[in-house]
Amino acid sequence: MPNDHRHDQDHTDPPPDIELRVKSLESLLVEKGLVDPEALDALIDLYQDKIGPANGKHVVARAWTDEAFRRWLLDDPNAAIASMGYVGAQGEQMRVVENTDDVHNLVVCTLCSCYPWPLLGLPPVWYKSAPYRAQAVVDPRGVMAQFGTEVAEGKEVRVWDSTSEMRYLVLPQRPEGTEGLSEEELMELVTRNAMIGVEEARCPESEVRKA
Amino acid sequence: MSGVHDMGGMRGFGPVRPEPESEEPVFHEEWEGRVYGIVRLMGLLGLWNIDMSRHNREQLPPADYLANSYYENWFAGIRQQLVRTGLISKKELQTGRASTPVPEHIMEKVAHAEQVRAAPYMTTSYVRPASSSPRFSSGDRVRAINSYPPGHTRVPGYVRGHTGIVHEHYGSQVYPDLSAQGVEEGRHLYNVRFESRDLWGESANVNSAVHVDLWETYLEPAP
Numbered sequence: 206m207p208n209d210h211r212h213d214q215d216h217t218d219p220p221p222d223i224e225l226r227v228k229s230l231e232s233l234l235v236e237k238g239l240v241d242p243e244a245l246d247a248l249i250d251l252y253q254d255k256i257g258p259a260n261g262k263h264v265v266a267r268a269w270t271d272e273a274f275r276r277w278l279l280d281d282p283n284a285a286i287a288s289m290g291y292v293g294a295q296g297e298q299m300r301v302v303e304n305t306d307d308v309h310n311l312v313v314c315t316l317c318s319c320y321p322w323p324l325l326g327l328p329p330v331w332y333k334s335a336p337y338r339a340q341a342v343v344d345p346r347g348v349m350a351q352f353g354t355e356v357a358e359g360k361e362v363r364v365w366d367s368t369s370e371m372r373y374l375v376l377p378q379r380p381e382g383t384e385g386l387s388e389e390e391l392m393e394l395v396t397r398n399a400m401i402g403v404e405e406a407r408c409p410e411s412e413v414r415k416a
Numbered sequence: 417m418s419g420v421h422d423m424g425g426m427r428g429f430g431p432v433r434p435e436p437e438s439e440e441p442v443f444h445e446e447w448e449g450r451v452y453g454i455v456r457l458m459g460l461l462g463l464w465n466i467d468m469s470r471h472n473r474e475q476l477p478p479a480d481y482l483a484n485s486y487y488e489n490w491f492a493g494i495r496q497q498l499v500r501t502g503l504i505s506k507k508e509l510q511t512g513r514a515s516t517p518v519p520e521h522i523m524e525k526v527a528h529a530e531q532v533r534a535a536p537y538m539t540t541s542y543v544r545p546a547s548s549s550p551r552f553s554s555g556d557r558v559r560a561i562n563s564y565p566p567g568h569t570r571v572p573g574y575v576r577g578h579t580g581i582v583h584e585h586y587g588s589q590v591y592p593d594l595s596a597q598g599v600e601e602g603r604h605l606y607n608v609r610f611e612s613r614d615l616w617g618e619s620a621n622v623n624s625a626v627h628v629d630l631w632e633t634y635l636e637p638a639p
Binding site: 297 | 421422423424425426427429430431432433434435437440442443444445446447449450451452453454456457458461466470473482486488491494495503504508509512513514518522523526527528529531532533536538539540541542570571572574586589590592605607615616619620621622623624625626627628629630631
């Protein structure tokens with residue numbers, strides 16, 4: 206028996222390295238037939254390359270250029286977003302919250318990492334980190350300052366804590382001096398961070414400076 | 417449960433330190449993507465729901481939960497869940513070699529590449545009928561109940577005992593406290609607005625409010 210025990214030990218000590226441990230689990234699941242390797246690669250590719258903030262930027266730029274779409278997006282976000290094809294897991298129940306002259310919105314998930322994947326892709330590390338989850342609700346202005354964003358005291362800061370299966374997207378204010386820009390040009394001014402609410406949309410640098 | 421995952425309002429974690437948006441990769445290490453993919457594919461087998469996954473991670477040892485990176489927590493969570501549901505045995509996990517067959521009805525649910533590429537395939541509906549009509553409507557004053565259940569819950573600690581105003585009724589949706597125990601029941605869900613000064617007192621930011629989604633069970637009428 207002691208022999209058996211030692212034998213066991215040799216095989217039970219998990220490889221110390223997380224990379225090896227993940228590889229070991231993956232090959233076990235593939236061997237058992239629970240993971241189709243091609244499906245695993247396809248899923249990773251999907252979130253690495255295809256589902257990302259460009260989707261959200263497209264929605265925002267359309268709302269900026271098409272007033273009927275903007276209203277639809279605010280009144281019935283699921284239908285408006287689905288009309289552009291951005292449907293998928295963690296985006297089933299959307300609410301779009303609009304920044305105005307009076308209100309600035311900010312999204313967080315204090316309990317885990319809820320985030321609208323079909324529109325923004327997977328969340329950045331900071332969004333899932335303890336500092337952001339802890340501070341965004343108690344000191345949103347201080348958090349935004351860490352991103353270089355200052356919201357005037359006269360403007361209400363409204364924080365949305367994603368505690369259910371509803372997902373929130375911020376519709377940033379359209380920057381001044383962007384009249385006449387195409388949907389494609391406007392998309393470049395929309396950042397992921399602006400759709401989370403820690404920043405404003407970018408200003409078109411050259412035009413503004415010239416003016 | 418109130419645990420270290422319930423972070424809203426905690427101090428002492430330091431600054432946020434964001435990476436520049438244009439430079440941040442989706443996955444910082446290849447294994448992170450593998451963990452993400454494995455967790456999603458295993459979820460599609462339908463043996464557990466999102467609340468069970470969350471509760472599983474919430475039950476990691478608190479010191480580990482805080483010290484681990486995000487995907488390390490996902491990895492720890494999925495290992496536990498695979499063993500708990502019998503999809504893999506402890507021995508298989510230890511040896512890395514398959515020794516028990518997977519039941520046919522589970523094998524039939526294994527997702528293939530073409531299903532994965534069709535994103536709508538992976539959506540979930542959270543809407544379920546409630547057994548009663550909604551107790552609250554927009555504009556009602558409500559208080560988040562003071563309760564510290566040992567199981568999974570989605571009332572953040574920082575709103576418990578505080579009064580807010582119903583902003584919107586979101587219909588009836590899967591109630592997470594029971595869902596984490598494998599029982600699916602619809603209950604009314606509301607978005608409730610709390611004024612920051614009511615939550616945080618003197619320490620509150622000026623001119624700010626926090627909106628939180630709360631199921632009816634978490635709320636009581638407030639004067």
